[in-house]
Amino acid sequence: MRTTETDKESFLPLPDCCLHQIDESGQCFRWRAIDENAYRLFYRNHTVEVVQKGDGLLLRCSEEEVNALWSRYFSIEDNYTEWSKKLDPKDLFLQRAFQYGRGIRILRQDPWETLVTFVLSQRKSIPAIRQCVEALCVCAGTRQFIPDYPDTCSKCGTTGYEWYSFPSIEQTQQLTLEDLRACGLGYRADYLYQLCRQLTEKELMDWEKLEDDELRDKLLSLRGVGIKVATCVLLFGYHRLNAFPEDVWIQRVLKEKYPEGFPFKRYEPYNGYFQQLLFYYRRSAREDFQ
DNA sequence: GCCCAGGCGTCCC
DNA sequence: GGGACGCATGGG
Numbered sequence: 001m002r003t004t005e006t007d008k009e010s011f012l013p014l015p016d017c018c019l020h021q022i023d024e025s026g027q028c029f030r031w032r033a034i035d036e037n038a039y040r041l042f043y044r045n046h047t048v049e050v051v052q053k054g055d056g057l058l059l060r061c062s063e064e065e066v067n068a069l070w071s072r073y074f075s076i077e078d079n080y081t082e083w084s085k086k087l088d089p090k091d092l093f094l095q096r097a098f099q100y101g102r103g104i105r106i107l108r109q110d111p112w113e114t115l116v117t118f119v120l121s122q123r124k125s126i127p128a129i130r131q132c133v134e135a136l137c138v139c140a141g142t143r144q145f146i147p148d149y150p151d152t153c154s155k156c157g158t159t160g161y162e163w164y165s166f167p168s169i170e171q172t173q174q175l176t177l178e179d180l181r182a183c184g185l186g187y188r189a190d191y192l193y194q195l196c197r198q199l200t201e202k203e204l205m206d207w208e209k210l211e212d213d214e215l216r217d218k219l220l221s222l223r224g225v226g227i228k229v230a231t232c233v234l235l236f237g238y239h240r241l242n243a244f245p246e247d248v249w250i251q252r253v254l255k256e257k258y259p260e261g262f263p264f265k266r267y268e269p270y271n272g273y274f275q276q277l278l279f280y281y282r283r284s285a286r287e288d289f290q
Numbered sequence: 291g292c293c294c295a296g297g298c299g300t301c302c303c
Numbered sequence: 304g305g306g307a308c309g310c311a312t313g314g315g
Contacts, residue, residue, distance in 0.1 A: 026296055122297040128313050129296080186311030191298080226298045247296040279296075 010066045013056040014076060018103020020052075025104050025280045027236045029117050029130045030137070030166070043073055044110055045142065045165050075108050075239060083270050093257045094274065097281035104276055106241060111204045113166045114237030119195060119224040120188050121232075128184075133166075135183035140167035140175050172196040191224025198222055212240050235272040242269040249283045250275060 019039050023031045032040040037052040046069060049060040057074075059066055084098055116136075121129045141164035149161035167175075173196050180189035199222070207215050215238060219230035227246075234243035244264070246254070254262055267274045 118296075119298095121295090123295055123310080124297095124312075125295040125314065127295095131313080181311090184312065186313095187309090188298095188311080224298065228297055232296065245296070248294090249296070283296085 008060060008062050010059050010061060010063045011053070011056055012059055012066055012071060012074070012076065014074060014105075015055045016080060016102050017057065017074070017105055018052070019050060019057070021101055021103040021280065022105060022107065024284065025101070025276060026126050026283070027232075027276070028107060028109060029121075029126070029133045040163075041070075041073070042163070042166070043069065045144065047144070047146070047163060073108055074105060078105065078241075080105065080273070083273060086267055086270070088263065088266065091263075093253075094277065097277040100285070101277050101280040104273075104280060106235060106239065106273055106276060108239045109236055110166070111207070111233065111237040112169060112199075112201070115204075115219070115222075115225070115229075115233050116166075116172070116192060116195070118229045118232040118236075119191050120185060122188065122224075122229065132184040136172075136180075136185075137164040137166055139179060139183055140171045141165040142167075142171070169196050169199055169201055188224060194223040195225075208238065212242065215240070216243075235275075241272045244271040244275045247279070249279050253278045253282045 019031075020036060022028070023033065023039060030042050034040060034049065038049060040047060040049050046065070048065070048070060050070075051058040051060075059070055061070070080102070084102070087095060087098060089095070117129065117133050120132055120136075124132070144163050144165060146161040146163075147159070149159060172192065175193075177189055177193050180192055183189075185192060207218055210218065212234060216230050216234060219225050219233055220227070225233075231243045231245040234240040235245060244250075244262075264271050
C-alpha cells in the first residue's frame with residue numbers, strides 16, 4: 001500500500017486550544033471546516049488537516065513538518081494559562097470572556113497574507129472577507145494538488161484535493177484592477193493594486209526586527225492601511241501581542257464595559273490577547289451577553 | 291427596500 | 304488633531 005499524506009499523524013500537545021474558537025475569532029479567514037473538530041489549515045504553500053484530540057491537536061503530517069512549521073504557526077511557547085493569572089478578579093466581564101473563549105490562541109500567520117486580508121476586511125463581515133480572500137487565491141494563487149486524497153470529487157470523479165495558495169506579492173502584481181474587482185473587493189481593489197507595488201517580501205521580513213512603534217509606522221505608510229488594520233497586522237501577522245485593535249465590536253465593549261478606560265497597563269505586554277477575548281465574546285454572544 | 295460589516299482616504303476646520 | 308462624508312459588496 002502506498003503512503004499518502006493522510007497516513008501520517010503527529011500529536012501536538014496544546015492544552016486549552018480550541019480549533020473552532022480560533023476559526024471563529026476573526027484572525028484567519030482561510031481555515032476550512034471538515035467537521036466540528038477538524039479543520040484544514042493553510043500556510044504559504046503548505047496545508048494540513050488538524051483534528052481536535054484530547055489535550056492537543058492531531059495533525060495529519062510528519063513530525064518534521066510539525067516541528068518545522070505548524071508548532072510555530074500555533075506559537076506553542078505562548079502560555080495562556082500563565083497570562084490568565086493577570087485577570088482582574090473584579091472584572092467580571094473579562095472573566096466571562098476568558099471562560100467563554102479560553103481555547104483561543106493568537107496564530108503566527110504570514111505577514112503578507114495578514115496585511116492583505118485585513119486591508120480587504122474593512123467594512124466587510126467575516127463571511128464576506130472569507131469569500132473574497134478565497135476568490136483572490138483562486139484567481140492568482142498557485143494551484144496545489146494532493147493526490148490520493150480519500151474524498152472523491154463529486155463533479156469530476158477524480159480522487160485528490162485541489163487548493164490554491166495565497167498569492168505572493170509578485171503574483172498579486174500580475175492582476176489588473178479589473179481582475180481584482182472580479183474577486184469582489186469593491187473599492188478595496190484599488191488599495192490592493194497599489195499596496196502590492198509598494199512592497200517586497202524582503203522588506204516584510206526585515207520588518208520583523210523593528211520595534212512595535214516603528215513597525216506600525218511602516219504599515220501605516222501603506223495604501224489602504226489605517227490604524228485598525230496596522231494593529232491587526234501587528235498582532236496577527238507579526239505576533240506583537242500587546243497590539244490592541246479597536247474595531248466596531250471593541251468600541252462597543254469599551255463604551256459599555258470600560259467607560260473609565262481599559263486597564264492597558266495591567267495587561268501588558270499581552271493586551272492583544274485580552275482584546276481577542278473581548279472581541280470573540282462580544283461578537284459571538286451578540287445581544288445575549290451579560 | 292433597509293442596516294451593518296474586524297475602516298480608510300479625503301476634505302475641511 | 305479631529306469630525307463629516309463617500310465608498311462597493313454581500314448577508315440578514
